[in-house]
Amino acid sequence: MAAFALNSLWLGPVLAGLVALFLPRRMLLGWLTLQGFAQALLWLYLCIEYRGLGPSYTLEWFRLGGQPVFYALGIHPANLLLVALTILIGHAALFYAFLYVARIRAFVALVYMTIGFAQGVFLAKDVLLFFVFYEASLVPAFLLIYGWGGLGRRAAAVKFALFTLGGSVLLLIGLLWAFVEGGQGGFWEGWRAEPLAWGPWWLMTLGLAVKLPLVPLHSWLGEAHVEADTAISMLLAGILLKLGGYGLLYWVWFQGYTLSLLVWGALSLGYAAAVATGQIDLKRMVAFTSIGHMALVAIGAGAGSPQGTEGAYYQLFTHGLISAGLFAWVGLIEKRYGSRSLRYLVGLLWANPRMQGATVLLFFGAIGVPGMALFISEMLIIWGTGEGAGWAWALAPAASLPLTGVYFLRAYRELAKPTEAIPGPQELLSLPAQEAVIWLLIGLSLLAGLYPKPFLALLAYVGA
Amino acid sequence: MWGLDQLWPELFLLGGAALALWKRSSVPLFVLLYGLSVAAQPVTASRLFVLSPEAKFFLLLVAISTALAWLVHPLPLTAAWASLLQVGAYGLLVRSTHLAFTWGLMESAALAGYFFVIAASESPQRWAAALRYFIWNVLGTGLLFLGLAVRLVEGHTLGGYPLAAGGPLADALLSWGWAVKVGFIPWHFWLIGVYRVLPLAWAAWYAVVPKGALLLNFLVLLPSLGEGVQPGFLYVLAGVSLLGGYAAAWRAQGLPEMLFWASFSQVGYMGLILAPGAQENGWNFWLVYGAASFLSFLYVERPWRGRLGDAVGLLLLSNLAGLPPVLGFWVKLALFESAFRYLGVWVKVFLIGAALLATIAGFAVYGRLLWRLWQAPPTEVVLGRRLLYAFGAGGLLVLGLGGLRGL
Structure with missing residues (x-):
């Protein structure tokens, strides 16, 4: 069987x-x-x-x-x-x-x-x-x-x-x-x-x-x-x-600590954050977020410690949930308003409070706020880097949280800015299947963040 | 002792040539009978020939591709005779273990090829192409002849299997002559001219059969050649061909032209196994490449479009690019494995590096070709031709699922 x-x-x-x-x-x-x-x-x-x-x-x-x-x-x-x-x-x-x-x-x-x-x-x-x-x-x-x-x-x-x-x-x-x-x-x-x-x-x-x-x-x-x-x-x-x-x-x-991969991951993380900050296309911003999050996998692998490896494996899973959710969210906005540009979408959330909940949770998920799945995997990677490579190196993965926060909060500021010019069609398209998919992914991300025990149990011994 | 008694299948070629006077359409049948009867012979070795299982498969490939090319584009009488003479010469060449015999067969094939180009082509450029063909082949002949002479002066024999290593000068001259005749870049101009003037099915035949016979004969002779002198000269040419062929293919305008140029790179891959012990993988590579390449030329000439037809085209070109799980991937993988195992350190660095870049370039070239194919308007393709494409591509896929066991 x-x-x-x-x-x-x-x-x-x-x-x-x-x-x-x-x-x-x-x-x-x-x-x-x-x-x-x-x-x-x-x-x-x-x-x-x-x-x-x-x-x-x-x-x-x-x-x-x-x-x-x-x-x-x-x-x-x-x-x-x-x-x-x-x-x-x-x-x-x-x-x-x-x-x-x-x-x-x-x-x-x-x-x-x-x-x-x-x-x-x-x-x-x-x-x-x-x-x-x-x-x-x-x-x-x-x-x-x-x-x-x-x-x-x-x-x-x-x-x-x-x-x-x-x-x-x-x-x-x-x-x-x-x-x-x-x-x-x-x-x-x-x-x-x-x-x-x-x-x-x-x-x-x-x-x-x-x-x-x-x-x-x-x-x-x-x-x-x-x-x-x-x-x-x-x-x-x-x-x-x-x-x-x-x-x-x-x-x-890997055999022990592989500095080159850790350094490469850190550089990749910084570059992705810098480019994502300058984006006005939401989809491109999310794409560069992915590059930053996957750089953390390289850092976790390069740390050469059990916690780093476990964190890197868990990051693959948690990032899968949140990035798919983010792309689904961008797609939904594009379908409803015909644009992904932050310039065009200013005030979108202010005008449509119905989208606030999903947006905030997805953004929190991507930043790695406590309670979301990405938080657990990033903590493991930071811990693993400190243990395997020294705590000074742990600053590299730790920088991910504020760096990601910068561009997601900037995007949120634009989307939630009070404005008289409401973007897009006045009448919202009803897209229940798409919304259900987004909420499913958010729910799983919350579950894996609030109660990670069963998920981490499946990863038991992976870094040993 | 000489193995002449093994040559009875060649009588089919003579019979085909005689019957062509009255009924030219019988030629493909006689060529197929020739291929099948060689394949039915036992595996043997004599003073002039060695008939290995790989040689049998190659001769079957020669026979099938000749018959198919004939069906797609029938030839006038003179060209038919020239093609039968070439089939016979290349069929013997791939089995030859005696350098003098090899030389004679190469010359027979080259002379027949000269007449073939003139007789089979209707292009106004055919005389120029044939003349260039002739001149370059004379150069190759001269180099090979000098190589044989130097070998004899040095006290080495021309026969014996495996062949004893010659001196550095003799081996270099032989390698150079071979390179000219195979058409390694930069000695390729004569061959591209031939490709351009011939009907596409026969140009495809030229991209598969003569090169294959020459290279595979080189593999038969290689075991001892490698013991004395590594064919370093050919390694350099293989590297240049690997990269030069795809670079030119990328710039080429027409679809067949892209495949012509890419075929020079595919020849370059054979450099990876020009080392004693690695020959078997070279045979496998050429058999698979030859079959896929011939079908790809036919496909490009008259592409079968639509959902299934596009998938068939994708499989054929994936095979040339070396993508899993089709068989072309496995034979290329085996080439790389042999290179790692048998080549010297610096040759390995140079040649594997070149092959690595070429493989990436190959993805780009075949991808571009596919993209252009998909942009082109649909053409009418008869059922028989569709079946040929589908069986060929399906066979490469099914055999590929068995890994190298498929061979």
Whole structure:
């Protein structure tokens, strides 16, 4: 049963996507709901089965250079939360976009393929299998950005593909280098038995930093977010960025304190905050917030302490919730008022107090205010950095809170400014599905912030 | 002893040439019979030939691509004879283990190719292209001939399998001659001219068959060549070809032109396995690249648009770019693995670095090509051609799901 569940978690969505291509539109919503429940049940089953080591499924695939390559899937502390996040964000994006998106069948098929391949990335227990899923996820993501969004979406898709494929090549070369000369004992269990040598470590880190993304390898992200449809932005921020972070944490094995990654993460964080502060496009601002938050993952990984690693894994989850919520919120505003510009939206919240609650909670969530999920993960990263690298270095992740606060409070000031000129149509569009998705993500973010115990319990021993 | 008794399948080519006088449409059938009968022979080694399983697959690829090119674009009688002569020469070349025999086969193929270009093309530029072809091949011939002579003067033999290493000068001359004939950049001008004047199906054949036969024969001879002198000269050319081909492909205007230039980069990848012990991965790479490249040329000439057709095009070009999970990814991965394992340190740094940049550039080139394809208006594509594309792309995907076990 465990083998069935593990295989179904990635293959199920891929097949569901192919089936969706041939379903009549009236049956699609039921199909999405059924799939969502089925995948959630599989995850729950694996959680129940998980006892210390976690269920796994292993099959020798072929041999490369005399070493076996395995088709090996498994559940372990590092991926439990991320598998759940993928199911959640994937379906949230689908329900969010269902009523307005064009060519819905193709859209659903590609989103399901993205979900399936992302699950493969998280579940893979052989590093080569991880790479195959990692690469495969690019194709549906590219087609999604290419096919749905603004006028510049095609150029953004090409840029996304080139950056991420370039990163993949670096990752692959590093992987082979480590395998042939670096003393890694094969692609499977032996891989994590020894820390990586310096050369392969750098190549793999560079490759994954493109997807994370870290400055200056981030420039694809801004355009992809701005040009892509809102639901695709949710997928990008909630799932696809996590692939890079997870790869860095799980496969690029650290030995103690890795200063270079910590410094790189800190620089990336500062740069993202500076650029986000200057933005008047809300979506671009949220995109740069993502870069800043993911830089914290690099800092947590670079700290080389159990708390830092745990915090980095938790940050992947908490950021997935809040960033998807933020993008959904920006998308909702754009749909209602036809603009994402802060100049045009001055006074929006003053005129429409109904949106105040969600906006404040989302902004608090992004800043990392106590009570929100991001607060817990950022605290763990700060603690881990202090423990692993020294408390002076802990200032770097700690700076995230005030820096993020600056631009979110500035945005809030503009949106809530009393004004006579009420932006947008007088009559509000009713978009209940979109609002439900936003409130669901806010609710989960609050839950994971106010009562993080069950979430952190799933991450137990991840940093040890 | 000489292995001449293994040459009975060549009689099919003679039969095809004779029957072409009355019924030219029978030529593809005879070429296919030739390929199948070589594939049915047992794996053997003699003084002149070695017939390995990989060589059988390559000869099948040659036979199928020749038959398909013929079906897409039938040839006049002279061109048919020249093409049969080339098929025979390249079919023997890929099995040859004797340098003199190799030299003779290369010359036969080159002369036949010269007449083929003139007879098969209707372009006004065909004479100039054929002349350039001839001149550059004469240069390559001369270098190879000098290499053989120096080898003999140094007291080395021309035969024996595996071949004994020659002196530095002999090996350098042989490598240089080979490079000219394969068309490594910067000795590629003659080949691009040939591509431009030939009908696209036959240009695709030129991008796959002659290069493949020459490179794979080099792999047959390589084991001992590597023991004495590393083919450093070819490493440099491979690096230049890897980057130069894609750079030119990026600037190219037409879709076939992009594929032509990209084929020079694909040749450059073979540099990664020019080391003793790494040959098998080179064979695998060329077989997969050859099949995908030939189909891609046909696809680009007459793209099948629509949801399924676009997916087929994406799979074919993904295979050339080396994206998982199609088979092209795995064979390229194996090339890199061999390079890490068998090449010397500095060659590794240079060549893997060049291949890394080229792979990124390749994503850009094939992505751009795909984008242009998707912008173009739809064309009428017959069912047979759709099936060919679909089976080819589907096969590459299904085999790719098995990893390297697919080979």
